[in-house]
Amino acid sequence: MMKDNRIEERTVDMDMTETKISARNVQVYYGETHAIRDVDVDILDKTVTAFIGPSGCGKSTFLRCLNRMNDTIPICRVEGTILLDGEDIYDKRVDPVQLRARVGMVFQKPNPFPKSIYDNVAYGPRIHGLARSKAELDDIVEKSLRRAALWSEAKDRLDQPGTGLSGGQQQRLCIARAVATEPEVLLMDEPCSALDPIATAQVEELIDELRRDYSVVIVTHSMQQAARVSQKTAFFHLGSLVEFGETGEIFTNPQDPRTESYITGRIG
Amino acid sequence: MTVGLILLIVLAIALSGYVLGRRRSLRMVGGDIRKLHSLPGFYGQSVLIFAAVPALLVMLGWMLLQPPLVDRHVARLITEADIAEGSSRDLVMSDVRRIADGLDQMMAAENLSEDALQALDAGDSDIRAKLGNVGIALGSDVRSAVFEAAKVYRDSAATGRTLMTLAVIGLALTGAVFGYLRIAPEYRARNVAETSVKALLILSSFVAVLTTVGIVLSLLFESLHFFRLYPAREFFFNLTWNPQFRGGSDLGIFPLLWGTLYVSFVALVFAVPVGLMAAIYLAEYASKPVRAVAKPLIEILAGIPTIVYGLFALITIGPLLRDYFAQPLGLGASSSSVMTAGLVMGIMLIPFVSSLSDDVINAVPQAVRDGSYGLGATQSETIRQVILPAALPGIVGAILLAASRAIGETMIVVMGAGAAAKLSLNPFEAMTTITVKIVSQLTGDTEFASPETLVAFALGLSLFVVTLGLNVIALYVVRKYREQYE
Known part of the structure; x- marks a missing residue:
């Protein structure tokens, strides 16, 4: 179980981890609209970073910059530098397809493919050639489903369509699918907004476990969720990054008056 | 009266029923729409439906049923002796129908009165030539009995048409009055209107289904006919x-x-x-x-x-x-x-x-x-x-x-x-x-x-x-x- 009083001990080991993604002076435009201004963020390895803020503040847009998902939107333009392990991901030589294999993503709405549960999880490993044999692929599928806490429910129905699962199971399937590709960073865009409290708790527990191997970035509308799962929190407001710091600090001792207003429920 | 004219009259009755019904519903609540069960337009629609639907259904039925009934009546007037060698009752009947259709044009062309027409006899005047003048070409001279049958045919058709006009317009008026009198603030006019919309939709889909069935059946029967003449195995x-x-x-x-x-x-x-x-x-x-x-x-x-x-x-x-x-x-x-x-x-x-x-x-x-x-x-x-x-x-x-x-x-x-x-x-x-x-x-x-x-x-x-x-x-x-x- 996770308790808020663990925030203190969690902050301790953070000094030892290194920066995974470093964003400097990021601007995003949708056509004429300036959606994101001057965002500087360092995302640490093996840490859960939460993006909070009112709707439309640009936190999802910024998240989608981190694996160049915004490339699929024709009118979207990104400026500034985003470094993954010191390499500029917007460099011309970087293939967005390979980048997305390293930076996985889980979406707000569960979006399983119209395929069997097995094929859903095996999708990434297959297209990236991660398994040399059927047995190895079976292994990856089982491991991923176990990590997503879906194995016990799904092991007898692997050949059934993923779309037949319940909403919470579908979202865990999508997480399993993302994990199966062995990404280094996992981006989660409000992964629990379509889930009931029980499924939410399962996913949150999962996020805490994933932190052992990955750097996780989660966008959330729920401040309780941010407080429960993250070690670092960034508060976005009207396209700008207002405050970024340790989760405990942000929630107990915010520096900016806007952050305080938001977490106490006065704006948002 | 022609079918088009009857249709126009029924429509006029239905539309005035709509206007009057709408006005009556408003008047009954002193202009306060909230006291009505439905919007005023629905009251108007319900009167329109009562006026138009039964009248039009009767008209449709009448137009389908009248020709066979008249045919049967007239066919009885033609005896075996009136059917020429090598001809058949069907052929004679089709002559009768064509002559009956041509009589009106002939009357107009020759300036004949109704009485003069009744007095006309196929025996002593050249009906075939007269009909030919107005564009009805007949294969042989018109026999007396056939001409009489044509006159009866024309009369019965005209009587039927008059009766139909009276029945349809009467029904439209009755329906309109009935619908008008039913209007009351608590009358559920919207439900009537909605039901009629559903009925219209069902009717439309039935047209498509029935056409398909009809086409298949006609293909099937003609094919059976073919297989009687030619072996299916071949x-x-x-x-x-x-x-x-x-x-x-x-x-x-x-x-x-x-x-x-x-x-x-x-x-x-x-x-x-x-x-x-x-x-x-x-x-x-x-x-x-x-x-x-x-x-x-x-x-x-x-x-x-x-x-x-x-x-x-x-x-x-x-x-x-x-x-x-x-x-x-x-x-x-x-x-x-x-x-x-x-x-x-x-x-x-x-x-x-x-x-x-x-x-x-x-x-x-x-x-x-x-x-x-x-x-x-x-x-x-x-x-x-x-x-x-x-x-x-x-x-x-x-x-x-x-x-x-x-x-x-x-x-x-x-x-x-x-x-x-x-x-x-x-x-x-x-x-x-x-x-x-x-x-x-x-x-x-x-x-x-x-x-x-x-x-x-x-x-x-x-x-x-x-x-x-x-x-x-x-x-x-x-x-x-x-x-x-x-």
Whole structure:
């Protein structure tokens, strides 16, 4: 179980981890609209970073910059530098397809493919050639489903369509699918907004476990969720990054008056 | 009174019923709409329905029932003796009807009064010439009894028409008054109006269903008629098609069925990959401006009349294929060939496949694409492994629709593949299809009694069964995959 009083001990080991993604002076435009201004963020390895803020503040847009998902939107333009392990991901030589294999993503709405549960999880490993044999692929599928806490429910129905699962199971399937590709960073865009409290708790527990191997970035509308799962929190407001710091600090001792207003429920 | 005039009067009654009913409902609550159960318009509509629907139904029924009843009445006036040698009661009756129709025109042309007409007798005046003057040409002189029957026919029809006018307009008025008096603030006018809308919708769907049933039944009965004259075993298993109008024909469907399927197969082999790839390009790769131009351009293909495709086959594709493929390869010297018709038909089918597939591909949710891209899949991997499987039921539907079109196509085949019924594997050989033979068996001055003409119905029925089979397969495929993918 996770308790808020663990925030203190969690902050301790953070000094030892290194920066995974470093964003400097990021601007995003949708056509004429300036959606994101001057965002500087360092995302640490093996840490859960939460993006909070009112709707439309640009936190999802910024998240989608981190694996160049915004490339699929024709009118979207990104400026500034985003470094993954010191390499500029917007460099011309970087293939967005390979980048997305390293930076996985889980979406707000569960979006399983119209395929069997097995094929859903095996999708990434297959297209990236991660398994040399059927047995190895079976292994990856089982491991991923176990990590997503879906194995016990799904092991007898692997050949059934993923779309037949319940909403919470579908979202865990999508997480399993993302994990199966062995990404280094996992981006989660409000992964629990379509889930009931029980499924939410399962996913949150999962996020805490994933932190052992990955750097996780989660966008959330729920401040309780941010407080429960993250070690670092960034508060976005009207396209700008207002405050970024340790989760405990942000929630107990915010520096900016806007952050305080938001977490106490006065704006948002 | 003419039918059109009666219709106008009924409509006028119904519309004034609408206005009055609406006003009455408003007046009853002193203009405060909130006290009414329904909006004032619904009260108006309910009066309109009560006025128009029963009156129009009665009119329809009357117009269907009156002619047979009058016929039966008049037919009794004609005795066996009045029927000329070699003629029949039906022929005499059709004369009676034509004379009755012509009498009014004759009266106008000759300035005859009603009494003068009644006094007119076929015996002492030349009715045939007089009718001929007003455009009613009769095969023989008018017998006295026939002329009398025609007069009775005309009278009964006129009486019937008058009665109908009175009944219909009376019913419309009664209905309007009834509906008007029913109006009260708590009267549920909206429910009446809604029910009538539903009834109208049901009626419309019944028209389509009944037409289908009617077409199938007529095909079925004529085909049964054909099989009584020509053995079914011969029809299905005889391998030659050689109709002779003096009898002794070979009417085997096999060469025609083979031609139909061969031409359709060539067309689909061409149209399906091209159409599908065009759809994928338009839906997934093309930028907005390209799509805005290319999609309508492709759909223009669907608007070209098939006879123009036929010309294209005859003038361009046929000679081209003959000169550059068939003759150099030693496969034949005919410009009409399965290949010609198949290719041109394939071009015609491209928009069917591409337009429908494009819609289906666009209907695949963006979330699924994002999911695939988010895992690091390339665009073509996403299309092949996620989008096409998700869109498969719709694509199969599009292909089978194209197949049905191909099987039923006539004009392109006549002009592209020729009219020779042949069984051959060589695609550069002229062949023909079921549809072409249906046309050629029925054109010209033929009577529907010989197996050579009736075979057209059996061919039509077979064609119908083939396309129906395709549709059933389509439904099966779509349902199977839908279970798997939703």
